Amino acid sequence: MNTVNESSPEAGGVFDALPVVDEEANRRLHRRLVDAADTAGILDVAYRTLDTPVGPLLLAATDQGLVRIAYANQGHDQVLARLAELVSPRILLAPRRLDAVARELDEYFAGHRDAFDLRLDWRLSHGFRLQVLKHLREIAYGSTASYAAVAAAAGNPRAVRAVGTACATNPLPVVVPCHRVVRSDGTMGGYAGGPRAKQTLLTLEATAPPLPTPAGTP
Numbered sequence: 001m002n003t004v005n006e007s008s009p010e011a012g013g014v015f016d017a018l019p020v021v022d023e024e025a026n027r028r029l030h031r032r033l034v035d036a037a038d039t040a041g042i043l044d045v046a047y048r049t050l051d052t053p054v055g056p057l058l059l060a061a062t063d064q065g066l067v068r069i070a071y072a073n074q075g076h077d078q079v080l081a082r083l084a085e086l087v088s089p090r091i092l093l094a095p096r097r098l099d100a101v102a103r104e105l106d107e108y109f110a111g112h113r114d115a116f117d118l119r120l121d122w123r124l125s126h127g128f129r130l131q132v133l134k135h136l137r138e139i140a141y142g143s144t145a146s147y148a149a150v151a152a153a154a155g156n157p158r159a160v161r162a163v164g165t166a167c168a169t170n171p172l173p174v175v176v177p178c179h180r181v182v183r184s185d186g187t188m189g190g191y192a193g194g195p196r197a198k199q200t201l202l203t204l205e206a207t208a209p210p211l212p213t214p215a216g217t218p
Contacts, residue, residue: 044088046097047080052109053204054197057174059098059105062087065119066101068171071193086124105174111208114141116175124171128159132166139180142205146184168192174201 045067047060058076060068060083067087070079084091095102100118107113125133131154138153139145147167151159167178173192179201183189191198 043092043094043097044090045083046092046094047083048093048095048098048102049076050102050105052105054174054193054200057105059101060091061098061101062121062123064121064123066098066172066175067121067124069173069175071173071197073194074192108174109204111204112211114205114208114211118175120172120175125166125169128154128156128162129166129169131155132163133170133172133176133178136167136170136176136178136181139177141177142208144180144182144202147181147189148184150181164190177201180205 045060045062047058049056049058055072056076057072058068058070058079059066060070060080068079068083070076080091104113104116104118108116122130122133132150135150135154139150145153147160147163148157151157151163154163156162163181167181168190170176170178170192173179179191179193179198181189188195188198188202
């Protein structure tokens with residue numbers, strides 16, 4: 001049997017004959033696929049990535065709202081596989097579905113936003129963990145609260161360790177600000193995105209200039 005070595009001169013003509021990949025055509029085809037899936041009601045989870053000062057974030061949303069934000073160190077592929085198990089296997093890269101989320105995160109990291117106005121899909125959290133996460137949104141921008149204080153505010157002062165677990169498993173970091181929860185002695189404590197990411201977020205909020213008061217606000 002005759003074979004052609006890929007490095008041989010004969011191989012050049014063979015591979016030169018292959019069609020050139022048209023990236024723009026691929027993007028158009030993918031957009032058509034996403035639009036068709038959306039129209040047919042079979043796009044259950046849309047996702048994209050966003051470059052940020054704390055690294056690339058995976059963003060995923062359902063028709064109920066933002067369902068997942070994940071740091072690179074959490075493994076984006078593993079997170080998507082888990083979403084396929086817990087939410088739906090009908091997942092597609094659909095950046096336009098997450099434009100509003102990306103815009104608000106960009107504004108936050110630029111110091112131009114101190115609160116998020118996004119619909120959230122809470123289905124990945126339950127019970128006391130969900131109570132904790134919903135309370136975290138009451139911790140003001142630029143402020144912190146201890147794990148013990150959060151436990152008390154969530155209705156179970158003795159559940160300090162459970163608060164730590166809720167923060168560690170928070171499916172919506174940054175938007176649901178578990179980075180604002182610190183130890184009673186003022187040290188940072190753990191964080192899913194790693195200590196550097198937590199410090200970056202706390203420093204951003206502590207040093208951002210005050211935002212202008214909206215017109216008409218007393």
